[in-house]
Amino acid sequence: MKVKTLKTLRYATMLVFVLAVIRQITGASDLTSVGTASAALLLSVPIFLAGLGGLFSERAGVVNIGLEGMMIMGAWAGGMIGYKHGPWLGLVAAVIFGGLGALLHAIATITFGVDHVVSGVAINIIAAGLVRYLSTILYKSGSWLGPSQSPDAQSISTNGLPVLSGGKYFGWKSPDFLNYVAEKHWFFISDAAAILRGITGDLSYVTVVAVILIPLSLFILWKTSFGLRLRSAGEAPIAAESLGVNVYLMKYAGVLISGALAGLGGGFLALVAANHYQENQVAGRGYIGLAALLFGNYRPGGILLGAGLFGFADALQLRDSASVHALILLIVFVLSVLVVRDLRKKNFKKAALTMVFAALSLWYFLAVKELPGQLVTMTPYIATLLIMSLASQRLRMPAADGIPYRRGGLR
């Protein structure tokens, strides 16, 4: 575990260094600014929560395309309860509503053996229609201002790490050391400080909860007997049944946890990333969460990385399109690393192909001074696609994932 932590730290340092170099070359100062890092975190959390939800469901052997719909239900419930009863109760409602969507998915797939993808797609469609319908009723009754938006809710307070990144503790205002360093514009040191300040300062408490969920999930899934049984339902349900594991119960638990987390992700979008529910707020984040799950190879840490990459790309395109141009240079760099790796493995065909892509990207970077707006908006999606195609080679999904299970498979 310690070796792994050190390795992760080393890779992170290398990445920040590369980003600093690219910032220096291109002058795209937003690449490593406090604002970008902070926005990237804010945009990552809902995707991470969706992906983590998917993890619990798929580890129990139920494919959950319905994450999107569960997020929509969570976001709506968050907005609806949030403006009346405060944001925390709003989040609780989001969790419950996400769970309700999941219950529907669980009943359909586990009890009635409906194809998982069919049920999931149905839930996405139903959720979108249902919340629109309910919103319209609330609008007609006069409590909402429009059929596509809830009134504003209070925002959830934020805080930072003491001493390092500001914040307030029992009335004491902490200094903001990292921000101080970040503003010095020292090469690499200020870049690292800015990124750290971005992801540790002005944190919503909900974000902290999301981060705590990583070790918690690892613990539950790999250290407790509940986790072992839940995973056995996704790997070899018939074997599990033969050993007295209640496979149905495990699958229900997995799907319900999944919906609760996706709902929390939706609530986060409505109450933390914004301060009201709005139609189309989720905008495919459930699907991207699923992509992050695949990218992370069905592990919590990997999901965080996948969600983080998407969040970073999204933050960059929202804040400063010039920086997106600089991102192409980063792609060139990453591809070059892959070329070296492939050459070492003597995989010449793949190396040549990757080299062509790297050369094309470099040419594009040099030839185009500013990216067209449409392309900028697409950046996070392109990044997802690219990452998926690079990552999908070593994928190891649960062996019985998506296969309908019937009790009595032993007979």
Add this chain to the structure above:
Amino acid sequence: MSVAVELRHISKRFPGVIANKDVSMSVETGTVHALVGENGAGKSTVMKILYGMQRPDGGEILVNGKSVHFKNPNDAIDASIGMVHQHFMLADNFTVLENIILGSEPKRGITIDFAAARKKVVEMAAQYGLDIDPDILVEELGVGARQRVEILKVLYRGARILIFDEPTAVLVPQEVDDLFNALEGLRAEGMAIIFISHKLDEVLRVADDVTVVRAGSTVAEVKSKDVTARQLAELMVGSELPQPTTHGDTRRPEITLALKDVSIPTKSGSRDLISHITFNLHAGEVVGIAGVEGNGQAELVEAIMGLRDYTGDIEFSGTNINELNVAHRRDLGIGLIPEDRQRQAMMMESPLWENRILGHQRGKPVMRGFVLDKKTTIADTRAIMAEFDVRAPGPTTLAAALSGGNQQKFIVGREMSKAPSLLVASHPTRGVDVGAQGAIWEELRRAREKGMAILLISADLEELIGMSDRLLVMLRGTITLEITDSTKTTPEQLGSAMTGAE
């Protein structure tokens, strides 16, 4: 010694079939007790009842002298009964340790106590001589090691009565020896072991007592040292063993199949897969193709059926069929029993009546004009099942639910239903039980007498010699020897001809 398990007059019926009529057996501690019987005799059902997977309709189960009623496998596990399944019940992506403790994890607080579990597993493995690394992923293990994991799984749960369901079916000989050594160790520890099998030589090697079931009833309980494999086999079948024989000469003058100089060249230009094959097959005659597998028999069948391009000529009843495709050849009256029934002859996940259609999809009784005549097909399937003694609940049963012998009888019935004038039978009795084997031989005999020409390919030399009128030995794609009177050869002589030894 005391009695560990006693079954008294167990009966169990399923919709349409009676699986167990009256099964009794009594297993003593510290012994290996074999349960033998043909496929479909009810061995597996009675063991599933003992393991709590199914409930008996009648009868009584006593464990250590006490009457028990199991609702599910957990109850059986609590009564110290463990099952080593034929198809391993393991999660590939879990470690050996995780697989073993799943469902009864030792806990420390809210976490699993992996350290204690590992210690216990390592100790058990050493005690019973079941060598295994607890931290390796199961997917990296071979078949023998996986079986050791299965055994450890049941021992870990404190089983004293172990059921092995056809444990040697998946093992290579060396692994079988290892397994038998392990069984020896378990017996010495005072376990009661129930060993289900239909491989009689293995049964006699490992078992102390043998219970024979036939058609759902116990027919004998004997000491293994008092019987021979042949006696056991006859007890299993309930009569003398069927013999692969034919009577008299039913050969007719007309030639049904004629091959002239048939070759299949390879694209790479190396040795032909089959080379210059020439022979005639008369109506009412059985010609056997002998040869070690992979010497061109499969290719020969494919050429005759039109599944492969060839050079030379194939004539059927006097007409050249070189230009005809598979469907047209079948329409002319060529039937095929393929060598691999599960891959080439059946759709395992489809009901029998749909399997009835295969190869007959172009005419009656399956089709009525352009539409499928489901009703007639089902009725016809039922007729085939009755005539060929296919034991299954009905035409809507999935093919996968049938035993190998019943599957094969169904395939034979399907091909015979069209009364082909030529039947290409590739390993028609491979992997089927004695009863089905006898039934299939009887069908071939009857067809021969009616004038069907049969090309028989088999690895069972007694079957080849007994059923064939004439034998052709294939070696490296060519016919190296013709034996015109098959009664004048022995399996030993044929065997040496097949390997090319003089």
